[in-house]
Amino acid sequence: xxxxxxxxxxxxxxxxxxxxxxxxxxxxxxxxxxxxxxxxxxxxxxxxxxxxxxxxxxxxxxxxxxxxxxxxxxxxxxxxxxxxxxxxxxxxxxxxxxxxxxxxxxxxxxxxxxxxxxxxxxxxxxxxxxxxxxxxxxxxxxxxxxxxxxxxxxxxxxxxxxxxxxxxxxxxxxxxxxxxxxxxxxxxxxxxxxxxxxxxxxxxxxxxxxxxxxxxxxxxxxxxxxxxxxxxxxxxxxxxxxxxxxxxxxxxxxxxxxxxxxxxxxxxxxxxxxxxxxxxxxxxxxxxxxxxxxxxxx
Amino acid sequence: xxxxxxxxxxxxxxxxxxxxxxxxxxxxxxxxxxxxxxxxxxxxxxxxxxxxxxxxxxxxxxxxxxxxxxxxxxxxxxxxxxxxxxxxxxxxxxxxxxxxxxxxxxxxxxxxxxxxxxxxxxxxxxxxxxxxxxxxxxxxxxxxxxxxxxxxxxxxxxxxxxxxxxxxxxxxxxxxxxxxxxxxxxxxxxxxxxxxxxxxxxxxxxxxxxxxxxxxxxxxxxxxxxxxxxxxxxxxxxxxxxxxxxxxxxxxxxxxxxxxxxxxxxxxxxxxxxxxxxxxxxxxxxxxxxxxxxxxxxxxxxxxxxxxxxxxxxxxxx
Numbered sequence: 001x002x003x004x005x006x007x008x009x010x011x012x013x014x015x016x017x018x019x020x021x022x023x024x025x026x027x028x029x030x031x032x033x034x035x036x037x038x039x040x041x042x043x044x045x046x047x048x049x050x051x052x053x054x055x056x057x058x059x060x061x062x063x064x065x066x067x068x069x070x071x072x073x074x075x076x077x078x079x080x081x082x083x084x085x086x087x088x089x090x091x092x093x094x095x096x097x098x099x100x101x102x103x104x105x106x107x108x109x110x111x112x113x114x115x116x117x118x119x120x121x122x123x124x125x126x127x128x129x130x131x132x133x134x135x136x137x138x139x140x141x142x143x144x145x146x147x148x149x150x151x152x153x154x155x156x157x158x159x160x161x162x163x164x165x166x167x168x169x170x171x172x173x174x175x176x177x178x179x180x181x182x183x184x185x186x187x188x189x190x191x192x193x194x195x196x197x198x199x200x201x202x203x204x205x206x207x208x209x210x211x212x213x214x215x216x217x218x219x220x221x222x223x224x225x226x227x228x229x230x231x232x233x234x235x236x237x238x239x240x241x242x243x244x245x246x247x248x249x250x251x252x253x254x255x256x257x258x259x260x261x262x263x264x265x266x267x268x269x270x271x272x273x274x275x276x277x278x279x280x281x282x283x284x285x286x287x288x289x290x291x292x293x294x295x296x297x298x
Numbered sequence: 299x300x301x302x303x304x305x306x307x308x309x310x311x312x313x314x315x316x317x318x319x320x321x322x323x324x325x326x327x328x329x330x331x332x333x334x335x336x337x338x339x340x341x342x343x344x345x346x347x348x349x350x351x352x353x354x355x356x357x358x359x360x361x362x363x364x365x366x367x368x369x370x371x372x373x374x375x376x377x378x379x380x381x382x383x384x385x386x387x388x389x390x391x392x393x394x395x396x397x398x399x400x401x402x403x404x405x406x407x408x409x410x411x412x413x414x415x416x417x418x419x420x421x422x423x424x425x426x427x428x429x430x431x432x433x434x435x436x437x438x439x440x441x442x443x444x445x446x447x448x449x450x451x452x453x454x455x456x457x458x459x460x461x462x463x464x465x466x467x468x469x470x471x472x473x474x475x476x477x478x479x480x481x482x483x484x485x486x487x488x489x490x491x492x493x494x495x496x497x498x499x500x501x502x503x504x505x506x507x508x509x510x511x512x513x514x515x516x517x518x519x520x521x522x523x524x525x526x527x528x529x530x531x532x533x534x535x536x537x538x539x540x541x542x543x544x545x546x547x548x549x550x551x552x553x554x555x556x557x558x559x560x561x562x563x564x565x566x567x568x569x570x571x572x573x574x575x576x577x578x579x580x581x582x583x584x585x586x587x588x589x590x591x592x593x594x595x596x597x598x599x600x601x602x603x604x605x606x607x608x609x610x611x612x613x614x615x616x
Contacts, residue, residue, distance in 0.1 A: 134316035137591040139550040145572050146580060150328045150335050226441055230554050233443045257455045267444045278439040
């Protein structure tokens with residue numbers, strides 16, 4: 001009894017220690033350090049923004065419409081007289097909450113199904129992979145938009161749809177990795193020892209495809225943030241007047257020649273977040289010895 | 299090799315068929331049907347009955363799928379939600395415009411991407427590479443609507459060099475889109491150059507580390523001769539697949555860029571159909587774009603098989 005708890009504890013601590021080490025080597029690369037810093041700053045700002053914004057983000061002000069940046073309004077005001085700086089500070093919250101929940105969900109279901117198919121193979125694998133190919137050939141943002149427009153259920157529907165759609169490419173990547181691992185001798189040994197399939201998935205395959213899954217997850221997060229903001233930009237994401245970068249950019253574009261600060265603020269914030277996630281993903285891939293560029297996806 | 303090609307073709311056909319099933323079932327799975335989605339609050343009584351009758355929605359799903367799919371094979375994509383507009387002729391116009399945009403981006407983008415990728419690969423981790431690779435990360439990650447907005451802000455509003463939006467109607471001849479389609483082409487080129495360049499770079503690095511390159515170096519073949527005659531032909535082969543993905547993306551996925559520049563291509567038509575809640579049109583365009591994607595990737599696979607002697611015997615690459 002004591003023996004068993006002892007072994008699980010070391011497994012857990014060595015697991016944690018390994019990922020702390022990976023995080024350390026990500027932070028040591030220049031791109032990783034910049035990426036992690038950007039992401040951390042964005043997360044912190046998103047959490048504390050309701051308490052630090054100088055103005056109410058939805059308060060209209062008729063006599064301060066499209067006011068240029070000044071000491072009163074650091075980034076000026078938008079076409080409804082709202083403070084742009086406050087809206088930029090709070091504008092990432094929706095994106096980070098939705099994508100922050102949907103990414104782990106997509107990794108979870110896509111990863112588990114991928115591992116299962118990679119180990120099982122056979123007819124089920126053939127059928128599911130053909131379906132995956134079919135779904136992945138649908139044009140980018142379209143399925144997401146159709147579901148969101150027709151069902152119109154706010155952030156909950158959006159989160160679930162993102163988690164489902166972005167899990168599909170995860171299946172393909174993880175399955176390929178799991179297939180390579182399943183062909184190796186220690187999996188054969190586990191089979192010979194009579195371990196159940198679930199046991200092999202959990203104890204042999206998962207630890208060995210985790211690297212691939214983590215890199216894939218980081219990439220999915222950046223694609224998801226892109227899709228979320230594009231959806232918002234097109235007018236199908238966050239419901240106004242809640243501040244959101246994509247939506248604020250599309251609103252401010254109309255007045256761009258008069259008040260460029262309205263687009264510059266949210267564009268800077270959105271770009272730094274997505275660049276931050278990407279640099280981190282890149283550094284993570286390099287720290288784990290996986291070359292991301294080998295699997296370029298448009 | 300013949301067997302391999304036939305197998306690929308068959309798999310491609312199966313995928314296209316599955317795509318049509320996935321699209322049809324996906325639309326069926328949405329709450330309501332095309333008529334309730336389009337009419338929204340007015341979806342009741344006579345109006346709803348009329349609409350359903352026009353679209354033949356009272357038939358069972360399987361019969362509707364068969365009608366839709368068999369018509370689609372003959373090139374008839376059905377009618378839009380008002381029951382009158384032929385989708386095929388409408389789509390044909392937009393496809394022409396999308397091809398124009400894609401051709402513009404590809405003709406500049408592919409040579410540029412290959413050039414930059416080879417430079418970055420040969421000077422790996424040194425100045426040219428660091429500069430090109432960093433620029434590529436920016437070009438890839440910054441959302442298209444952000445780079446488009448920056449472009450418009452600088453070149454249309456501040457400098458006044460380029461038109462900010464396209465005002466030419468969808469059915470105008472191709473030449474009339476010049477110079478209005480230039481900004482959209484620039485934004486698309488930026489993104490695709492970044493993707494293709496990264497692929498070419500890593501493939502050049504891999505090939506240059508190969509034994510046959512080492513062998514040629516030891517034999518005393520001049521460096522540039524090794525690069526041009528020995529390394530590049532095999533390094534550029536994997537790029538075919540990325541170029542294919544890019545072509546497919548350009549022909550169907552450039553929704554955001556088309557909306558930003560008001561360009562009357564397939565992507566804009568898709569968005570308009572979605573905001574009109576015109577599901578027949580959405581269904582038709584999705585099928586067309588997805589089928590194009592499958593066909594283009596199939597063509598790239600074929601080209602890969604024909605050009606790469608090693609793949610001719612190796613079965614089932616993926």
